[in-house]
Amino acid sequence: MNNSLKLGLVGIGKIARDQHLPAIAANPRFALTACASRNAEVNGVRNYTDIERLLAVEPELDAISLTATPQVRFEQARAALAAGKHVMLEKPPTANLGEIEVLRTMARDANRTLFATWHSRHAPAVEPAREWLATQRIESVAVRWKEDVRRWHPGQDWIWQPGGLGVFDPGINALSIVTRILPREILLQDATLWVPADAQTPIAAELAFIDEAGVPVRAEFDWRHGPVEQWEIDVVTGAGLLQISGGGKRLSIAGEAVELAAEREYPSLYERFDWLIAHGAEDVDVRPLRHVADAFLLGARHEVEAFGL
Numbered sequence: 001m002n003n004s005l006k007l008g009l010v011g012i013g014k015i016a017r018d019q020h021l022p023a024i025a026a027n028p029r030f031a032l033t034a035c036a037s038r039n040a041e042v043n044g045v046r047n048y049t050d051i052e053r054l055l056a057v058e059p060e061l062d063a064i065s066l067t068a069t070p071q072v073r074f075e076q077a078r079a080a081l082a083a084g085k086h087v088m089l090e091k092p093p094t095a096n097l098g099e100i101e102v103l104r105t106m107a108r109d110a111n112r113t114l115f116a117t118w119h120s121r122h123a124p125a126v127e128p129a130r131e132w133l134a135t136q137r138i139e140s141v142a143v144r145w146k147e148d149v150r151r152w153h154p155g156q157d158w159i160w161q162p163g164g165l166g167v168f169d170p171g172i173n174a175l176s177i178v179t180r181i182l183p184r185e186i187l188l189q190d191a192t193l194w195v196p197a198d199a200q201t202p203i204a205a206e207l208a209f210i211d212e213a214g215v216p217v218r219a220e221f222d223w224r225h226g227p228v229e230q231w232e233i234d235v236v237t238g239a240g241l242l243q244i245s246g247g248g249k250r251l252s253i254a255g256e257a258v259e260l261a262a263e264r265e266y267p268s269l270y271e272r273f274d275w276l277i278a279h280g281a282e283d284v285d286v287r288p289l290r291h292v293a294d295a296f297l298l299g300a301r302h303e304v305e306a307f308g309l
Contacts, residue, residue, distance in 0.1 A: 007061065012042060019266040062277075071163040114282045124248065129235075138211070146221070160196070161200055167205055186211045207219040
């Protein structure tokens with residue numbers, strides 16, 4: 001552990017406990033040294049109630065991983081970069097596009113790594129799908145990303161507030177996969193957003209894109225679905241249908257299942273963070289967030305019944 005990077009984890013919620021803490025513990029290149037959270041602590045490390053106190057007391061930290069809600073992530077990342085730390089951002093990286101550009105400039109000026117993560121891109125189906133599609137004639141793409149919000153975000157009111165993204169919180173995972181596997185850029189043409197009467201963000205959305213060659217790409221996101229999640233991407237090609245299912249856990253091509261590696265999204269993220277730091281590099285792809293921003297710009301909003309906040 002003498003050569004490990006001293007890491008601080010900020011925001012100890014469900015995603016941190018379910019994914020980040022196990023991934024960090026399994027990676028010998030990172031030594032979790034301290035955590036910051038308003039309402040939670042992690043056993044075996046030093047704990048603080050905010051990032052400012054953590055940075056002041058722990059000057060030897062090499063890197064910070066931020067998993068708090070996107071509405072507060074910009075200020076946390078700015079503080080970490082100002083303190084000379086490498087920074088890893090849970091998705092979405094910030095609450096808006098302007099914030100991530102400021103952070104990118106700060107990181108470059110400080111010669112620090114900034115890593116805007118998209119964990120679904122590290123699902124086992126993604127790279128095999130990308131490699132196969134690179135050689136195919138694509139005819140259409142259909143995305144269905146549907147789940148029950150009460151199961152996946154119980155009591156999390158922040159997702160219904162400005163900056164919380166609503167149904168785009170999971171939907172952006174699908175967009176991160178689409179922008180990785182397709183060989184051409186996609187452009188939003190039309191969007192419809194269904195917004196509960198007591199919320200500021202949508203509970204469902206339909207998006208219509210075309211790619212640079214005019215190929216249609218349609219996406220359906222819905223938080224009123226259940227009990228079985230539907231996380232699927234269909235790509236119709238001249239050589240048959242490619243289907244990603246299970247959020248990226250499964251892949252079939254022309255009706256044949258493809259054997260995939262084991263799922264390890266978050267361990268892969270920390271391996272990528274380590275590589276970026278070692279090579280003095282950044283990884284800041286804002287396309288998934290930009291497509292969500294475009295949906296809010298172009299989307300026709302329809303009010304639906306109150307969610308019950």
